[in-house]
Amino acid sequence: MISRTHTTIIFAILPLVIVGLFLVNLWFGSVPIDWKDVWTALFTNGGVSTAAQIIVVQYRLPQAITALSVGVGLSIAGLLLQTTFNNPLAGPSVLGISAGASLGVALLVLIGGVAGSFMSNTIAIMGDLAMVFAAFGGALIVLLIIVFVSGKIGNAVTVLIIGIMIGYLVSAVVGTLQFFSNSEDLHAFILWGLGSFSKTSNLQSMSILAITTIVVFVVLIFSKPLNALLLGKQYAISSGFNVKIMQTVLILIAGFLIALDTAFTGPIAFLGLAVPHIARSFFKTSNHSILIPATALIGAALALGCNLVSKLPGYDASLPINAVTSIVGAPIVIWVIIKGRRISNG
Amino acid sequence: MGSSFIDSQDVILKLRGLYTGYSSSERSKKHLHNNLNCEVKKGELIAILGPNGAGKSTLLKSLSGIISPLRGTIDINGKDLKKMSNKEVSKEISMVLTDKIDDRYLTAYDIVGTGRYPYGSFMGKLTQYDKEKIENSFNLLEASELKSRYYINLSDGEKQKVLLARAIAQDTQLIFLDEPTAFIDSPGKVVIMNFLFEFASKYHKSILMTTHDTELALNFATRLWLLGKNNMFVDGKPDVLMKKGMINKLFDRKGVTFNAETRRFESYP
Numbered sequence: 001m002i003s004r005t006h007t008t009i010i011f012a013i014l015p016l017v018i019v020g021l022f023l024v025n026l027w028f029g030s031v032p033i034d035w036k037d038v039w040t041a042l043f044t045n046g047g048v049s050t051a052a053q054i055i056v057v058q059y060r061l062p063q064a065i066t067a068l069s070v071g072v073g074l075s076i077a078g079l080l081l082q083t084t085f086n087n088p089l090a091g092p093s094v095l096g097i098s099a100g101a102s103l104g105v106a107l108l109v110l111i112g113g114v115a116g117s118f119m120s121n122t123i124a125i126m127g128d129l130a131m132v133f134a135a136f137g138g139a140l141i142v143l144l145i146i147v148f149v150s151g152k153i154g155n156a157v158t159v160l161i162i163g164i165m166i167g168y169l170v171s172a173v174v175g176t177l178q179f180f181s182n183s184e185d186l187h188a189f190i191l192w193g194l195g196s197f198s199k200t201s202n203l204q205s206m207s208i209l210a211i212t213t214i215v216v217f218v219v220l221i222f223s224k225p226l227n228a229l230l231l232g233k234q235y236a237i238s239s240g241f242n243v244k245i246m247q248t249v250l251i252l253i254a255g256f257l258i259a260l261d262t263a264f265t266g267p268i269a270f271l272g273l274a275v276p277h278i279a280r281s282f283f284k285t286s287n288h289s290i291l292i293p294a295t296a297l298i299g300a301a302l303a304l305g306c307n308l309v310s311k312l313p314g315y316d317a318s319l320p321i322n323a324v325t326s327i328v329g330a331p332i333v334i335w336v337i338i339k340g341r342r343i344s345n346g
Numbered sequence: 347m348g349s350s351f352i353d354s355q356d357v358i359l360k361l362r363g364l365y366t367g368y369s370s371s372e373r374s375k376k377h378l379h380n381n382l383n384c385e386v387k388k389g390e391l392i393a394i395l396g397p398n399g400a401g402k403s404t405l406l407k408s409l410s411g412i413i414s415p416l417r418g419t420i421d422i423n424g425k426d427l428k429k430m431s432n433k434e435v436s437k438e439i440s441m442v443l444t445d446k447i448d449d450r451y452l453t454a455y456d457i458v459g460t461g462r463y464p465y466g467s468f469m470g471k472l473t474q475y476d477k478e479k480i481e482n483s484f485n486l487l488e489a490s491e492l493k494s495r496y497y498i499n500l501s502d503g504e505k506q507k508v509l510l511a512r513a514i515a516q517d518t519q520l521i522f523l524d525e526p527t528a529f530i531d532s533p534g535k536v537v538i539m540n541f542l543f544e545f546a547s548k549y550h551k552s553i554l555m556t557t558h559d560t561e562l563a564l565n566f567a568t569r570l571w572l573l574g575k576n577n578m579f580v581d582g583k584p585d586v587l588m589k590k591g592m593i594n595k596l597f598d599r600k601g602v603t604f605n606a607e608t609r610r611f612e613s614y615p
Contacts, residue, residue, distance in 0.1 A: 234412055238443075
């Protein structure tokens with residue numbers, strides 16, 4: 001156990017790291033912009049709109065806000081899934097939940113021909129909502145299957161493999177849908193499916209940030225039942241919780257976060273699984289009253305960092321964000337499997 | 347009679363026409379014990395003995411509401427268990443189960459802290475009173491040095507102490523323990539049994555425990571429940587049951603007999 005001062009120090013440093021990474025995200029990109037211009041762009045209302053100002057405010061700012069919010073959202077979702085399923089390998093992408101969200105979006109975009117980000121004004125907001133609902137529906141179906149499978153099979157790795165298989169199945173359905181859809185819809189869907197933090201408007205990114213913040217505070221309320229669940233279902237019941245209701249609520253919250261984020265950025269790999277593990281090993285605790293804020297802060301920092309790395313080539317094109325998050329996340333999964341004693345004994 | 351009034355005040359748990367078992371599906375119900383009627387009073391340490399598969403754990407989990415009995419009623423402190431919420435039950439019954447806790451970063455203190463969850467608000471932090479209760483339970487078990495250690499790194503005996511401390515911190519009238527002496531070395535078993543006996547009599551708590559340590563149970567328990575196969579259920583004082591040869595009957599196994607003189611199982615050719 002690390003000391004309280006140690007914990008306080010990490011909690012003091014993390015916001016500084018986030019602010020720093022956030023500013024670097026605004027400054028760094030394919031077009032070189034002076035720090036001074038970044039500053040004026042952020043803090044001048046109206047007045048001259050230089051090219052630099054437009055790039056910072058219209059493109060880099062929403063991208064950075066989206067990266068930060070999605071980093072928080074997916075990481076918190078991963079933490080909730082890992083605790084409620086009592087499975088350290090649970091996460092939005094690995095259990096096929098993101099794939100489920102993709103199916104929902106695919107049905108909407110490819111069959112319904114709705115693509116939120118490509119339309120304007122009120123229709124766009126309707127489109128956004130439709131995307132979120134479609135993603136939520138798809139994610140929820142996969143979540144229900146995982147709930148059922150976890151109830152029957154205790155072994156974490158087996159559940160993981162089944163999750164991956166569900167992911168493949170869903171992807172096959174999405175592939176079939178793509179085959180039968182027109183090229184315009186297909187183009188929109190494929191772009192979405194690559195995953196990117198850069199497709200959101202200022203309004204969208206601010207909405208994601210606001211909703212994510214609210215949800216994180218709601219999740220904090222559940223610290224106690226989450227801690228009790230770490231002892232197993234029966235101990236959680238003996239601590240006075242209605243475990244079935246608690247698990248349902250937590251899974252719905254996780255599903256909502258995954259759907260919200262996936263609808264706007266496309267599926268983002270590994271972030272949700274990796275961050276809770278980083279938080280646990282930083283703070284050496286499983287106590288959720290520390291782990292929830294820790295996961296949120298580290299998720300924000302890591303997503304901003306990954307977004308920065310994806311811009312490194314510096315040219316017009318940037319690296320796919322999923323390539324970057326996978327390079328960070330996949331080794332952590334391997335590390336968890338090798339190190340975890342709790343996995344083998346199911 | 348004058349004493350019967352006091353006696354009925356002392357009854358904390360009452361089983362009436364209880365049928366235990368579990369249903370794996372709608373069609374197949376597995377009956378373990380039928381029509382159990384008995385009472386538990388304050389200050390009793392009851393050991394539940396019986397061969398593997400007799401339904402000891404099922405009985406304990408039925409009495410705590412973790413699984414529902416097939417029929418009959420359980421009264422806890424005069425209230426029907428079926429009508430109580432999980433939270434209400436958690437203020438009357440604390441438990442030590444055989445479930446493995448395998449989280450890597452939970453400290454002993456974190457685990458004992460969950461024993462106070464029934465009392466706090468849904469999200470509130472542990473109060474000063476909660477913290478005192480936690481400290482007291484660690485002290486009672488002489489386990490204060492374990493507080494900040496990770497649970498997963500503790501020995502089996504230390505883990506058992508921490509789980510017991512959690513149950514004691516929960517401050518309930520009834521404490522249910524599922525095989526608290528399993529996987530513990532012989533002196534450790536005696537320490538735990540002695541602690542349970544003294545704790546029950548000193549604080550007038552009622553402890554129900556399942557165990558395979560028959561000889562220890564005979565020495566420390568104030569009462570025995572013998573649970574055998576084929577719906578066998580016998581309730582009585584250790585000495586009486588022993589003299590009646592009930593222990594032998596319970597574990598009816600070829601080549602082994604229970605000697606009431608030496609209080610030990612012995613093999614015969």
